[in-house]
Amino acid sequence: MLSTDSGATRRRLLRAAAAGGAATLAGCAGVDDGSPTPGSDASTEWPYPAFDPQATAYAPDAAAPRSGVTERWAVETPRPTDRPVVAEERVFLPGAAGLHALDLATGESVWTVGPGDQPWTNAPAVVDGTVYAxxxxxxxxxxxDPEDGTERWRADVGPVSSSPVADGEGRCYVGTRDGGLVALDAGTGEVAWSYDLFGEVVELTFRLPTLVAGTTAGEVYALYDSDGPRELWRRKVGGKVVALARTGGDALVSAFGGKLRRLANGAHAGSDRWANRDGGTAQGGLAVAAGLVFGGNGGGLTACDVRGGETAWSAPGRFAAGPAAAGDTVYAGREGEVIAFAHSGGVGVGGLSVGRKRWSHPVSGTPLEGLAVADGAVVAVTGGGEEGPPRTYVLDPA
Structure with a gap:
């Protein structure tokens, strides 16, 4: 971790170089185009709630079930309060009673950490061998410590409403319930700076050199950190921000009761490149995979074209969990099942498409919050109900 003056200088130089590259690429569609291929790496992790600091929920090289599944394990766990994270041979499950660590191989409970009487937990991030909860x-x-939950440091910044993101250069960022964006030294927890936003910060992403944050007040902010915050642009999107991801330098934003928007970077910063009502109110997050952005809600799972925003395909059902993508497959959850779709949506048009659904697996209750793909498997957590208590599932290829 970098906490010295030389580290700060290096951070400034890296960000300046990235800013120049971003300016060159401003207005381009990004690097998310092309036809995906099946992933082959069965050792990948899912270290952020949506895989990476850009919140793409897409592991392009990850091997994952494509034609069917078997249960590695399914165990009773607390009802999730956010997405599971998979790293360091652990499944980290946020719950109302704290952060729970399960053994990835067996499902055995390893440790639970939760300060206070009501420690309602956000999804953590696992970076360089440290769990930021x-x-x-x-x-x-x-x-x-991911092994046993031992505390390395704590930062009393008040109640935190977002999952953390890290920049890889010694900074960890969090958003607070009172509208603060806080930068911490990732090695010590010392506060480097804080910046006031309007509304509770619920979504936070990082892509060098900018942070993009979304709030319950329907505000989206882009800030540049060069050893201190500088606001680049601000946009109101008409409703609580419920999902946020990055594609190239742009931001993909879903607002409650509104549309899915692609907000521009560069010369037209904060303006709409496109807006699509079909993708609005994405529950549990978005997945941005090889030219398509996926989001689910009570009306179905929708795939929109990243470049132009047109609806590419959709699947019916009530989807309460954020989708996850790996290779050429998209994973989602609707009542009573985890389901895998071909990234392309199959062959054909609308309901006549063939090959869209690759497999489904029955689960107890409805998958909530979001799925993860790691260690060659799909991880899902259900909310329980008449079919039984909440459970966590790890699903291997059949």
Missing amino acids: TFRERPGVLAL
């Missing part, structure tokens, strides 16, 4: 009660942020 955030809670909606004080102290807000804990840095933990």
